[in-house]
Amino acid sequence: MSNIGDLKIIYNKNKDNKALEELEYFSGDIIKEVRNFHNSFSEYKITPLHDLQALAREYNVNKIWIKDESYRFGLNAFKVLGGSYAIAKYLSKITGTGKLSFDSLNKALSAKDISFITATDGNHGRGVAWTANRLGYKAVVFMPEGSAEDRISNIRREGAEVIVTDKNYDDTVQLAQEYAKVSGGIIVQDTAWEGYEEIPLWIMQGYATIIDEALEQVQSKPTHIFLQAGVGSFAASIQASLIVRFGDEAPKVIIVEPHNANCIYKSAQYNTEKAQTVSGSLSTIMAGLSCGTPNPIAWKILRRYSTAFVSCPDYFAARGMRILASPTGDDQAVISGESAAVGPGLLSLIIDHQEYGDILDNLGINSDSKILFISTEGDTDPLMYKKIVWDGLYPVL
Template identity: 50%
Template sequence: MSTFSLSLQQKDNPFFTGQSSSLFSTGVARTVLGFHQQIDAYKPTPLVALDHLAKELGIGKILVKDESYRFDLNAFKVLGGSYAIARCVCQKQGITLDEFSFDSLKGQEPVTFATATDGNHGRGVAWAAQQLGQKAVVYMPKGAAKERVDNIIKLGAECIVTDLNYDDAVRLACKNADDNGWLMVQDTAWEGYTEIPAWIMQGYMTMASEACDQLEALGITQPTHTILQAGVGALAGGAMGYLANRYGADTFTGIVAEPDKADCIYQSGCHPDGAAVNVTGDLDTIMAGLACGEPNPMGWEILKSCSRHFLSVEDKVAALGMRILGNPLPGDDVVISGESGAIGIGLLYAIARHPDAARIMESLKLDEHSVVLLFNTEGDTDPVNYRDVVWEGKYAV
């Protein structure tokens, strides 16, 4: 196999304390999972073992939680949106989540939920609103893929594509929600807006708790490593918080990976005081789901406490991961992954083929005994770009 060098900026986390959060405990995760299990289409998504690739890279095991199967929506985001919207409805009706049922919503005045999205979160919110008999208005940043727009509209939501980047689209959605009396359902937080983002992050724990149970069913006590992709850090924070609570943050190596054009978590990790750092500009990365420049403060606090390493990587790393997952070694299963879902596997392969591979592997404590847990957060949600990358070699090494 060839040796090549892709841009990989690594920062060891000097702020690690191992302190977990009660918001993301195993007990809360059981409550969230119980809600998701009420949904007719619920079933755990697969945990795929890539044993032949692991052997090729000198790693003990590589396991990929494949969220492309989640509720037939091709991405994990619906876990957060559905749970948050249900909690909002419960709050409006003055009932507990235990008292909630889908039938209880019949005949109720619908609520309009607003959000901003690259596509997957908005589709999840639109789907959840439709399932619960509510309304949704979704704002998207410039350059939004037509397929992602169409998927949101098909679910009955109003979809507005702006000429703004993601963070400014969030601000526009928030202003219009305030002006129109809508309820904002966003996976980032700011002063005075933390409850709903916390519910969204808690919703993502179902993915992590399923994965951990599936590991145990395979006879694996726990992962030694996890690589979590970050946009605002909501998914990474929720999943890292759960893993830290279940196992203890000092028992595994948590790694956060981002596109170098939208690496707000990496830049925050480089700040001398550990303050959250905003990244500005067009955030022009193929990893549309990670094209976020402003960290979720709750997500950042968890990642700052529980992650061991932050990495900022070029787009070619994600494209490489898409091709590897879609064209596996004989004996490994095919995984269809979109740009944001493939960064973890692309990063592992890029490290193993790097001219300085031995040093990087050692710094991350990756070896033949490692059990690496990855999350394929989306399938081919932009099928045109998927074919451009996988078929036609766009962003080639």
């Protein structure tokens, strides 16, 4: 473990490519079904992947690619991929509809009296609300205290009932769970707990469309992928898919979290099979990563396969947002939100600051490296985005 300046990193000593049974959930056939399902929506388009050549030259690495999920289904974030697939799998299970496509599900139930319930800091709830709306179902979405107004109104615009609580994210998930029990609704949560695994696994499978597309878009295999984590479902989905695809030759995965909600980092620190919880306000500008309890399935996958776990302050994300918004040379500008840009911010700081130099060596980042980032959201809180990118809020300390 190193603790230099503001950044904390743990190199995974358990890393082992021996197959976990969870890999079966990310087989080529399943990923094909997931991708075909997403493709059945008229909004489906492969999201752009940019080759940031000038930035790669500046940082003396071979490639820097960034996949821009702000284009996903017009919803400014990747999360709909998981919620939509999980709702589809659930409906196909209860109706016996074999074919998983938007049209077949749309026709499957005439009495649409099911409510889908979820808790969210914005993006997941918007994806669930959008899917429920498209298929003609009701959605009830719980949000933690302090949720951004734009994120709330975007969910209401999808016809969902939104309940903003006076609790943090983890306690809000609890409230949504209790509400589902009492109301008889179906909880569609992007994290698992004991006895609740089927829907979260479908959600994780849904995210795999991203890496399936990205591996088609890059001209050669990445050597390193930086993945930001809240509960870790997104990162574990990508991580598992990479191991299924490449085995021992899989790219190195570096998991990145904010200090105040670094539950995966803390789990790596304790290094037990059971994931650890971070409690308190979980306060961070990276709202999508503001989660105190890892998804246990995700932790199992990340503990086995990921290369390193990083915890960093908010200004790392802010720096990433500014770099992507104002590129050098002919690079494409990317509007990357607080929860999306922490990976590029981290790379920039470990390259620019000598005290972090051993991290580059330990991760094996050098002039041959081909680095992939996934920008998981755009400016989902436009006011905060402008304060950070235009006004320089959260400067590098």
